[in-house]
Amino acid sequence: KNEVEQSPQNLTAQEGEFITINCSYSVGISALHWLQQHPGGGIVSLFMLSSGKKKHGRLIATINIQEKHSSLHITASHPRDSAVYICAPGDSNYQLIWGAGTKLIIKP
Amino acid sequence: NAGVMQNPRHLVRRRGQEARLRCSPMKGHSHVYWYRQLPEEGLKFMVYLQKENIIDESGMPKERFSAEFPKEGPSILRIQQVVRGDSAAYFCASSPPSTGAVFFGEGSRLTVL
Numbered sequence: 001k002n003e004v005e006q007s008p009q010n011l012t013a014q015e016g017e018f019i020t021i022n023c024s025y026s027v028g029i030s031a032l033h034w035l036q037q038h039p040g041g042g043i044v045s046l047f048m049l050s051s052g053k054k055k056h057g058r059l060i061a062t063i064n065i066q067e068k069h070s071s072l073h074i075t076a077s078h079p080r081d082s083a084v085y086i087c088a089p090g091d092s093n094y095q096l097i098w099g100a101g102t103k104l105i106i107k108p
Numbered sequence: 109n110a111g112v113m114q115n116p117r118h119l120v121r122r123r124g125q126e127a128r129l130r131c132s133p134m135k136g137h138s139h140v141y142w143y144r145q146l147p148e149e150g151l152k153f154m155v156y157l158q159k160e161n162i163i164d165e166s167g168m169p170k171e172r173f174s175a176e177f178p179k180e181g182p183s184i185l186r187i188q189q190v191v192r193g194d195s196a197a198y199f200c201a202s203s204p205p206s207t208g209a210v211f212f213g214e215g216s217r218l219t220v221l
Contacts, residue, residue, distance in 0.1 A: 033210065041197055041214070041215050041217065042214035042215060043215065044212065045210060045211050045212055048209050086150070088150075088151075093203060093209070094153060094164075094201070094203070095153055095164075096151070098150030098152075099150070100150065101150070
């Protein structure tokens with residue numbers, strides 16, 4: 001069993017839809033990162049969570065430490081949100097276990 | 109405040125040559141991390157450096173790879189005598205000493221012919 005499971009692996013939605021990407025992990029962590037990787041390959045850090053909920057613009061990330069589960073939500077999705085979203089829990093801020101990623105395509 | 113700057117963005121080397129990848133952390137960040145992403149794989153941690161010190165190199169291959177973060181200038185990841193298996197995207201990240209929030213560069217893509 002993988003230490004980090006993301007679902008769905010692929011998601012295609014229409015512009016404006018509410019998007020949810022889930023992440024379950026089996027390791028003990030001190031923090032969990034959500035990252036965005038664009039087709040060109042660059043990586044953007046979206047959130048680092050150790051508890052509760054964070055919001056940045058149209059993005060919301062939540063984490064439940066007891067259930068070892070985190071979710072990333074995108075409200076009012078837009079084609080520019082199309083990317084691979086990666087969940088990466090870690091027992092330090094840099095020793096991260098990378099999920100396989102969720103490939104998101106938002107159609108106009 | 110510029111982000112984490114990596115250069116070159118793309119580097120082509122022949123087998124046996126040396127590759128040098130540079131990373132300038134964000135202003136105020138004293139911690140630098142290097143990761144490698146092999147094709148179709150997730151990122152793997154390589155090394156964690158602070159100014160003039162290697163803190164954790166548990167992910168670095170034992171041979172041909174070295175990293176430094178001098179007092180002045182960018183962090184350098186150096187790969188000697190490159191082989192085809194070194195072809196990958198190398199990402200640098202930096203963080204300030206206080207929050208631990210990690211910010212990534214755009215990556216350097218090394219292709220070994």
